[in-house]
Amino acid sequence: xxxxxxxDYLKALYHLEMEFDxxxxxSIADYLDMKPSxxxxxxxxxxxxxxxxxxxxxxxxLTKKGKLIALSIIRKHRLxxxxxxxxxxxxxxxxxIIAEQLEHIKSEELIKNLDNFLGNPKYDPHGDxxxxxxxxxxxxxxxxxxxxxxSQKGIITGVKKGTxxxxxxxxxxxxxxxxxxxxxxxxxxxxxxxVEINKRKLTFSEKIxxxxxLETND
Amino acid sequence: xxxxxxxDYLKALYHLEMEFDxxxxxSIADYLDMKPSxxxxxxxxxxxxxxxxxxxxxxxxLTKKGKLIALSIIRKHRLxxxxxxxxxxxxxxxxxIIAEQLEHIKSEELIKNLDNFLGNPKYDPHGDxxxxxxxxxxxxxxxxxxxxxxSQKGIITGVKKGTxxxxxxxxxxxxxxxxxxxxxxxxxxxxxxxVEINKRKLTFSEKIxxxxxLETND
DNA sequence: ATATTTTTTTAGACTAAACTAAAAATTACA
DNA sequence: TGTAATTTTTAGTTTAGTCTAAAAAAATAT
Ligand SMILES: [Mn+2]
Ligand SMILES: [Mn+2]
Ligand SMILES: [Mn+2]
Ligand SMILES: [Mn+2]
Numbered sequence: 163x164x165x166x167x168x169x170d171y172l173k174a175l176y177h178l179e180m181e182f183d184x185x186x187x188x189s190i191a192d193y194l195d196m197k198p199s200x201x202x203x204x205x206x207x208x209x210x211x212x213x214x215x216x217x218x219x220x221x222x223x224l225t226k227k228g229k230l231i232a233l234s235i236i237r238k239h240r241l242x243x244x245x246x247x248x249x250x251x252x253x254x255x256x257x258x259i260i261a262e263q264l265e266h267i268k269s270e271e272l273i274k275n276l277d278n279f280l281g282n283p284k285y286d287p288h289g290d291x292x293x294x295x296x297x298x299x300x301x302x303x304x305x306x307x308x309x310x311x312x313s314q315k316g317i318i319t320g321v322k323k324g325t326x327x328x329x330x331x332x333x334x335x336x337x338x339x340x341x342x343x344x345x346x347x348x349x350x351x352x353x354x355x356x357v358e359i360n361k362r363k364l365t366f367s368e369k370i371x372x373x374x375x376l377e378t379n380d
Numbered sequence: 381x382x383x384x385x386x387x388d389y390l391k392a393l394y395h396l397e398m399e400f401d402x403x404x405x406x407s408i409a410d411y412l413d414m415k416p417s418x419x420x421x422x423x424x425x426x427x428x429x430x431x432x433x434x435x436x437x438x439x440x441x442l443t444k445k446g447k448l449i450a451l452s453i454i455r456k457h458r459l460x461x462x463x464x465x466x467x468x469x470x471x472x473x474x475x476x477i478i479a480e481q482l483e484h485i486k487s488e489e490l491i492k493n494l495d496n497f498l499g500n501p502k503y504d505p506h507g508d509x510x511x512x513x514x515x516x517x518x519x520x521x522x523x524x525x526x527x528x529x530x531s532q533k534g535i536i537t538g539v540k541k542g543t544x545x546x547x548x549x550x551x552x553x554x555x556x557x558x559x560x561x562x563x564x565x566x567x568x569x570x571x572x573x574x575v576e577i578n579k580r581k582l583t584f585s586e587k588i589x590x591x592x593x594l595e596t597n598d
Numbered sequence: 599a600t601a602t603t604t605t606t607t608t609a610g611a612c613t614a615a616a617c618t619a620a621a622a623a624t625t626a627c628a
Numbered sequence: 629t630g631t632a633a634t635t636t637t638t639a640g641t642t643t644a645g646t647c648t649a650a651a652a653a654a655a656t657a658t
Contacts, residue, residue: 167645187606200646202607207644219606219653250493263485269478275468385615405636418616420637425614437623437636 166266169235170194171204172213173265175224176232184221233297239265240286240293241276247287248280254287254333255326288329289320289339289375305378307343307355308371315344316376318359325373335364343376384484387453388412389422390431391483393442394450403440451515457483458504458511459494465505466498472505472551473544506547507538507557507593523596525561525573526589533562534594536577543591553582561594 164172174193178185187205191198202218209216213228224232242264246257274295277283284300285291291300304319318341321328332338337359346363347356353368366374382390392411396403405423409416420436427434431446442450460482464475492513495501502518503509509518522537536559539546550556555577564581565574571586584592 165644188604196645197647198606199608199648203645246490246493250490250497252489252493256489260485260487260490263487264482267478267481269481271470271474272464272468272478275464275470279468383614406634414615415617416636417618417638421615 163268164231167204168208168211168213169231169266171201171208172224172228172232173235173239175214175222176229176236179224185223186221190222230297233293233299234295235265236299237293237295237297238267238273240290241273241280241283243286243288244280244283244292245276248283254329257287285319285339287339289318302377304375306372307345307357307366307374307376308353308368310345310376310378312345312348314378315342316378317342318374319377320375322373322375328370328373331370336360337364381486382449385422386426386429386431387449387484389419389426390442390446390450391453391457393432393440394447394454397442405440408440448515451511451517453483454517455511455513455515456485456491458508459491459498459501461504461506462498462501462510463494466501472547475505503537503557505557507536520595522593524590525563525575525584525592525594526571526586528563528594528596530563530566532596533560534596535559536561536592537595538593540591540593546588546591549588554578555582 171190171194174190175185178189178193182189187198187201190196190205191201194201205214205216205222208214208228212225213231214222214224216222239261242261243257246252246260247254252260277295283292291302293299302319305316306322307316310316318332318337318339320339321332341359344358345355346358348354349356353371355366355368355371357364357366389408389412392408393403396407396411400407405416405419408414408423409419412419423432423434423440426432426446430443431449432440432442434440457479460479461475464470464478465472470478495513501510509520511517520537523534524540525534528534536550536555536557538557539550559577562576563573564576566572567574571589573584573586573589575582575584
């Protein structure tokens with residue numbers, strides 16, 4: 163059985179590998195808010211367990227085994243987040259810290275039953291795809307709204323990391339994940355987007371457009 | 381914030397205080413499957429934090445503060461058990477180990493919302509009362525079936541510790557917690573009880589009667 | 599190509615929570 | 629009441645996971 167700490171490291175490794183092409187000791191330390199020396203210690207242990215490929219001074223990558231564990235933690239995290247929002251009435255922005263604890267509960271049966279109870283959801287409340295029990299995860303064709311030109315369309319799937327307040331704003335504007343969005347016009351002056359969502363015209367600042375994630379069909 | 385281990389000790393203390401009038405170091409060690417020396421170490425720490433009254437060689441008791449924490453863990457344990465059975469379809473006998481982990485998740489809001497989601501249940505799936513958020517718990521007027529005489533009545537509230545298989549048996553016989561039970565006849569020869577539950581006559585061995593808990597109205 | 603800066607690792611320390619073995623206190627009983 | 633048995637505590641060890649400070653390696657800049 164893996165410890166909570168090991169699981170958090172593997173998850174961090176996975177997220178960092180997604181975002182950057184090389185994962186350094188310092189980047190892990192930053193991500194987990196720990197000291198690089200602590201990270202080195204843990205990397206040695208994870209390498210010992212064959213969860214990562216690690217050679218000192220050379221950086222790290224998850225092995226197949228390590229990636230599967232990371233994905234199983236992510237699956238649990240996102241299922242619990244879905245539970246908290248859909249069933250317990252939490253807001254989008256409140257669930258992450260709680261799921262950070264719940265993701266470490268050990269019981270295969272629990273997750274199987276939770277998944278069924280939730281109706282086998284494909285996406286979590288932030289629009290992130292939920293890996294299946296075999297660790298398969300949908301690779302999203304994600305774009306930022308700011309990358310679209312006038313008349314292009316997409317489906318709102320989420321917001322960039324660290325912009326929880328944007329979710330709240332969308333909520334207030336009655337914009338939900340899964341809503342279709344179409345660019346009507348882009349103002350040259352300040353990059354403001356005029357878009358249509360649910361037959362309503364809305365105006366989004368450039369900053370919003372830089373943080374709103376869409377799934378597009380190209 | 382208290383550690384998982386501290387919480388498990390406080391809960392053990394609470395249960396042992398309920399069952400026996402004095403709580404010894406060895407009884408705690410037995411209960412938690414640990415060595416007495418480990419228990420002594422923890423008792424010192426809990427005394428330091430004013431969760432227990434402890435004087436070496438003199439035994440232990442929970443302070444008001446300690447009892448409140450114990451009850452909050454028990455509340456969480458029983459609410460999670462209720463969730464697992466009522467919502468996720470687990471059986472009575474499967475939920476304890478999982479709740480043993482879930483009870484340590486830290487979030488007031490989570491428990492508040494879970495409680496509402498479950499419809500503010502008063503009893504857990506084993507028939508044990510769920511403490512309220514202020515740590516108030518119903519003192520049950522519990523009896524064993526074997527204590528009843530012919531023609532007396534009660535409501536089935538649970539089974540004694542360590543008799544999970546009895547719950548399964550009751551399940552198979554379509555007997556549920558909350559069902560009313562009336563003693564029809566007690567066979568002198570072997571102490572077998574003939575009882576009526578839901579208009580049906582059932583026969584319970586003496587062993588069953590020694591382990592079946594009822595709420596009575598005396 | 600060398601020196602400086604940055605990154606990473608090592609060495610050593612600390613805390614929490616467990617353990618074993620031995621000592622001390624308490625309890626039981628002859 | 630004194631000895632033996634039992635219970636409890638102490639002393640010292642272990643492991644996991646963190647830290648600080650210093651050393652070593654790698655990357656960058658002159
Ligand atoms: Mn976590
Ligand atoms: Mn999420
Ligand atoms: Mn527990
Ligand atoms: Mn229970």
